[in-house]
Amino acid sequence: METTRGAERQRTAAERRRRELLEAADRVVLRDGPQASMNAIAAEAGITKPILYRHFGDKGGLYRALAERHTDALLSALRAALDAPAERRERVEATLDTYLAAIETRPQVYRFLMHPSDDAAPATEQGFDVGRHSAPLLRRLGEELGKVIAERVDLGPDSERMARIWGHGIVGMMHAAGDWWLGDRPCTRAELVRSLADLLWGRLAGAGDLPGGPGF
Amino acid sequence: METTRGAERQRTAAERRRRELLEAADRVVLRDGPQASMNAIAAEAGITKPILYRHFGDKGGLYRALAERHTDALLSALRAALDAPAERRERVEATLDTYLAAIETRPQVYRFLMHPSDDAAPATEQGFDVGRHSAPLLRRLGEELGKVIAERVDLGPDSERMARIWGHGIVGMMHAAGDWWLGDRPCTRAELVRSLADLLWGRLAGAGDLPGGPGF
DNA sequence: ACCGTGCGTTACTGACGGTAACACCAGTCT
DNA sequence: AGACTGGTGTTACCGTCAGTAACGCACGGT
Numbered sequence A, B: 001m002e003t004t005r006g007a008e009r010q011r012t013a014a015e016r017r018r019r020e021l022l023e024a025a026d027r028v029v030l031r032d033g034p035q036a037s038m039n040a041i042a043a044e045a046g047i048t049k050p051i052l053y054r055h056f057g058d059k060g061g062l063y064r065a066l067a068e069r070h071t072d073a074l075l076s077a078l079r080a081a082l083d084a085p086a087e088r089r090e091r092v093e094a095t096l097d098t099y100l101a102a103i104e105t106r107p108q109v110y111r112f113l114m115h116p117s118d119d120a121a122p123a124t125e126q127g128f129d130v131g132r133h134s135a136p137l138l139r140r141l142g143e144e145l146g147k148v149i150a151e152r153v154d155l156g157p158d159s160e161r162m163a164r165i166w167g168h169g170i171v172g173m174m175h176a177a178g179d180w181w182l183g184d185r186p187c188t189r190a191e192l193v194r195s196l197a198d199l200l201w202g203r204l205a206g207a208g209d210l211p212g213g214p215g216f
Numbered sequence C: 001a002c003c004g005t006g007c008g009t010t011a012c013t014g015a016c017g018g019t020a021a022c023a024c025c026a027g028t029c030t
Numbered sequence D: 001a002g003a004c005t006g007g008t009g010t011t012a013c014c015g016t017c018a019g020t021a022a023c024g025c026a027c028g029g030t
Helices: A002-032 A038-045 A049-056 A059-083 A089-105 A105-116 A136-152 A159-184 A188-201 B004-032 B038-045 B050-057 B059-083 B088-105 B105-116 B135-154 B160-186 B190-199
Strands: none
Touching: A002 A038, A002 A049, A002 A059, A002 A105, A038 A059, A038 B088, A049 A059, A049 B004, A059 A089, A059 A105, A059 A136, A089 A105, A089 A159, A089 A188, A105 A136, A105 A159, A136 B160, A136 B190, A159 A188, A159 B160, A159 B190, A188 B050, A188 B160, B004 B038, B004 B050, B004 B059, B004 B105, B038 B050, B038 B059, B050 B059, B059 B088, B059 B105, B059 B135, B088 B105, B088 B160, B088 B190, B105 B135, B105 B160, B160 B190
């Protein structure tokens, strides 16, 4: 009896500790970028390295735990925009804007999520295991959006496959355009959102050629 | 007179040496991935580290030189597809296919180009310099495509700005979809190309809602 | 009193990026 | 010929970082 109560107390204490460590890691990563050292994170948490390793295994584990929190937060924000009661175009614009607002207000978080150094690449080399290198966030967003599209849009036969392709494609578009925009700031967020939605709405196909040379 | 001839001979010799080193580096990177060590590259070239550093400054310099070669090659292939004499839709599909074929046949190169570890981030931290973290290849492709669109497509006023946005957006779409496809291989290359072109052609806007819940 | 378990430490290894300091060997200048 | 210069190459080192023993300490259960 006393055993189980003690074990439970220890478990919850461990969980709280883990959260504290994650918050400390968060602060350091936000300050130093993705190349924050384990020593620095441990120091910020007021402890030393081996504890971090006992909690998270290795650096990849810590970063994965950290990324999961932020990814979940972003994902739920996007889901809210995606589920708003409005026309499809409006919802697409709201989703784009939500994503862009997120990366605009917290660029360090975004940077960390999209560029996890070389985490999950221990010794699985051999042959062609390519594909795991892109940020897991992009994959997850792509899959998620693909599911939503498949659920709600009528794409005829092969709907499932096409929806997934579109999900990843749209997420990639959003990401690359947002990344570039964040660096150069060539226009307002609203303009960017509008232009990307226009692209998705087929304005490229509808636009006329310009004189001189073959039109794109 | 003798001076200039000697200097020139030395210059060409240095250039040839540089090319040899780059080829050795290429072999190692293709074998070990982007985290290939300077020691390994030097060993492959039959020399030792300091020589590499004299030629390329630092690891980032070597990787930049290496990336430039491959980027140039890919870019010229894409330009060819972009300039073919055909309808716009056909040219878009050809460009997508060219890119996907390139990453399919040489995934290691692709992986290296898109994931240059944390190269150009020496001490420029401070504030919000975000944006430099994504692969330079993506930026370059995006700018390039944006220029082509601006040159050839009539987008009305603000054509310049919108073309750049679209350039980066399309490249990002291509990249993310290709990256995902390369990992899961859920369909043939041709199907992927067709689906992405359909997306760009506005099929998302035109598709009907599916019963149950608000359409996307 | 005894012991196990979990938290915490110090001190180390091994690998890596990067850098002196030095050696050698051509051709060049006097 | 003999000193000078510039490029190629080396060995041996530094600082940093991820990751790992090995040990100490405190606590609750028996």
